[in-house]
Amino acid sequence: MRNFEANLVELYSVQAQIKVDRYLHAHSRNLALIRRQVGIFERCQDFLKDAHTVLDWGCRQAADACLVRMLRGSDVELHGCDVDSGEYQAFFDFAGLKYSQLSHPYLLPYESDSFDAVIGSGVLEHVPNDFESLKELYRIIRPGGFFIMTMLPNAYSYTEWMNRRLKNPHHLRMYSLSEARHMFMHHGFLPVRFGYHQMTPTLSSPNGGIFDLAIANRLVEKLFSLNAFFERSWPINRFSTNIFVVGRKVEAFHG
Numbered sequence: 483m484r485n486f487e488a489n490l491v492e493l494y495s496v497q498a499q500i501k502v503d504r505y506l507h508a509h510s511r512n513l514a515l516i517r518r519q520v521g522i523f524e525r526c527q528d529f530l531k532d533a534h535t536v537l538d539w540g541c542r543q544a545a546d547a548c549l550v551r552m553l554r555g556s557d558v559e560l561h562g563c564d565v566d567s568g569e570y571q572a573f574f575d576f577a578g579l580k581y582s583q584l585s586h587p588y589l590l591p592y593e594s595d596s597f598d599a600v601i602g603s604g605v606l607e608h609v610p611n612d613f614e615s616l617k618e619l620y621r622i623i624r625p626g627g628f629f630i631m632t633m634l635p636n637a638y639s640y641t642e643w644m645n646r647r648l649k650n651p652h653h654l655r656m657y658s659l660s661e662a663r664h665m666f667m668h669h670g671f672l673p674v675r676f677g678y679h680q681m682t683p684t685l686s687s688p689n690g691g692i693f694d695l696a697i698a699n700r701l702v703e704k705l706f707s708l709n710a711f712f713e714r715s716w717p718i719n720r721f722s723t724n725i726f727v728v729g730r731k732v733e734a735f736h737g
Contacts, residue, residue: 491516497573514683514684529599531554533628535559539562540604542564544581547560563591565583588617634726634727635656636724659676677713679724682706
């Protein structure tokens with residue numbers, strides 16, 4: 483069950499047979515995309531080893547929840563929430579996900595101190611009010627629990643810079659690593675692990691053109707073997723596509 487990459491590839495394949503989805507195609511069209519997802523999960527998985535209740539916040543197809551299931555087996559209760567109707571049967575069935583469709587801009591339908599950990603992958607940059615969402619996440623995570631925020635667009639990203647100039651899809655809200663860490667502190671989460679993520683391109687876009695060219699997708703698969711090295715190479719990594727922060731919920735800060 484620990485073969486994360488092979489299991490994710492299979493899940494995307496099964497889901498594609500159930501329903502064609504442009505978003506899922508854009509996020510699974512090559513192995514670089516799968517390895518990106520697995521890579522950041524593996525960098526944060528230590529904070530899930532003792533969790534018994536986990537929420538995949540803004541889960542979409544709940545790939546992270548599936549990875550938690552692969553990691554922990556049956557020893558974890560998995561929840562997921564998002565604004566859409568959640569029509570991702572292959573993923574939800576694999577994860578045994580308890581899914582909730584959201585209707586409020588930031589309020590979540592869970593009791594206070596409900597979760598040992600919350601994962602938010604590529605979510606915070608899309609919510610209407612990031613401060614209110616962080617306050618709500620603080621409410622539902624138990625004291626000492628973790629908020630794992632990944633795939634947050636880097637303010638200094640070279641890929642975002644290129645996409646803006648080429649008029650490709652890009653993010654309107656981005657964050658520097660220092661800004662994200664301070665934001666966590668101001669909302670009751672002590673940053674315990676953080677860094678830069680994804681240096682080599684993956685072609686994760688629903689557009690046609692180069693994004694769907696087989697030769698381009700094979701090229702980024704080859705390049706991704708260099709990704710882990712560049713993620714840890716200063717100062718190059720400051721221009722990564724994404725950043726990540728893991729924060730522990732605290733009830734007071736002490737010097």
